[in-house]
Amino acid sequence: MIAKIKKIKYKKLLFTSLVFLMIFIAVSIMEMIIEPMGYYHPDYEKTDIIPILEKAELSEEDYKELFYQTGLGKTALDEYLKDEDNGKNKILQFQENFFRNNNILCESIGIITSQESLVNEENKPIYGFDLADYKNGYVLITKATHSLGWRHGHAAIITDAENMETLEAVILGSNTMLQNINKWRVYPSFMMLKLKDASQDELDEISKFAKESLNDIPYGLTVGLTSKKNPNPEDISSTQCSHLVWYPFMQHGFNIDYDGSWLVTPKDIANSDLFEVVQIYGVNPEDIWP
Incomplete structure (x- = not known):
């Protein structure tokens, strides 16, 4: 009887192990499939401009x-x-930077999240491109981060251009924080967006609101599902990278969520008709995030 129970437990353990192994293999395959989709090198000729x-x-x-x-x-x-x-x-x-061939390294930055960076021959992070002139309220997007086979990317808003400052929800487990904009020059894909037809005064106000309302609050993956997507500022209890960007624009009457679902993603923001492209790098100019 004891031997039979042990055999059943062994089979259950073996089955559970096989299930986890299959999930691990499936996720690994998905990660390998999506990794080259995070950056783009022009497939057309460099011309004399x-x-x-x-x-x-x-x-x-x-x-x-x-x-x-x-x-x-x-x-x-x-x-x-x-x-x-x-x-x-x-x-x-x-132009030189746009057509440069780069070395790219993918590394884990969290339990389930990985990120690609531009690196030199010793696999040390490098700045791969210059940033176009930027101002308060401009939005930054990259495709460089992915989790469990989903290339969700990352987003930020410029809150103090003079001091090279962005506001970001960096990763699960950390509160939102102020960052230096130069970190974005390490990503192999990059987009800088500006609200169409907006005055700089409007953008200054949006960025100021973002910094005052969304700095140093918890990261929340399910904001919009388990909590309101667009609460009053005093009721904000958590956010995630793209929600942090979306919320201050929404509070000023601009819904930059392309599909309008409960979850706003960097892709939704990149595809919003309310933005114009200031700069891209490592992104297909024909369709920046299909």
Whole structure:
């Protein structure tokens, strides 16, 4: 009888172990499948953009060509072209960076979460590109993080451009915190977005509200499901990276959640029609997050 009980327990243990092994294998396969989807290198030729930069006035086709060659949107290009001394050379450097081949390392940053970084030959993180001119209220997105086969990415809002400051919900288990924007230059995929037709005063107000209302609060994966997605500011008890970005815009009348479900993701924000692209890197300009 005792031997029979032991045999049953052994079978249950073996079955449980096999189930966990199958789950582990399935997740590992999914991680391997999605990993190359987190960054993009142009599959088209690098062209001579100097003739375009020499024009007195750019057409929509010119802006599109420059976007595909440099990753810079119209707002960023116009800012650099105002600088008659160094602007064109800076744009050419963006082109060099945009077409550079990079080494990429994927590492675990949590129990179930991994992140890709640009690295040198010794696998040390490096800055792979320059940031376009940025201001308060601009939004940053990357595809570089993934968990259990889901490439969810990461998001942040610039709260103090002068001091290179972003506000972010970094990872489960940590409260939201202020970060240095240069960390984003290590990601192999990057998007910088700006609210269309918004004044800088409006963006300043949104970023100020974000910092005052959402700094140093717990990370919550289920915000919007187990708690209200859009509560009053005094009732905010948790947030996650993309909710932290969405909430201050929503409080100012801009719903930047593309699909409007209970869960707002970095992909939802990247695909919002309310934003224009300031800069991309390691992202397909044809479709930044399909």
